[in-house]
Amino acid sequence: MPTYFIIKELNxxxxxxxxxxxxxxxxxxxxxxxxxxxxxxxxxxxxKSKKVEITIIEDNTYINEDWYYCLLQYSE
Incomplete structure (x- = not known):
């Protein structure tokens, strides 16, 4: 389960x-x-590097959440 994400393009x-x-x-x-x-x-x-690094708390219940599913595109 990924918990670390890097966003390089802003929305x-x-x-x-x-x-x-x-x-x-x-x-x-x-x-x-x-x-x-x-x-x-x-x-x-x-x-300077144009990136946002986000770490979330590890919890397997997030797997079914829409926000988590959307974050997966940013997983490293």
């Missing part, structure tokens, strides 16, 4: 410059990627 009219503000990357994960707050373990953004 929903976000730009990399938007992430210069501290918590906006967390809002992106919750609002755009639909990851429930309680499932997020760690988020890191690299504006």
């Amino acid at each position: 929903d009219q976000y730009t990399w410059k938007d992430f210069e503000m501290t918590d906006l990357v967390y809002d992106y994960a919750v609002d755009v990627l639909n990851i429930p707050e309680e499932c997020i373990d760690f988020i890191d953004v690299s504006i």
Whole structure:
């Protein structure tokens, strides 16, 4: 079960410059990627490398969730 994801292209009219503000990357994960707050373990953004790294808590019940299925395209 993948729990680590790298997003290299942004959706929903976000730009990399938007992430210069501290918590906006967390809002992106919750609002755009639909990851429930309680499932997020760690988020890191690299504006220079243009990537968002997200680690979620390992829980096999996520496998049946739509948000998890959508995240699989970003698994490394």
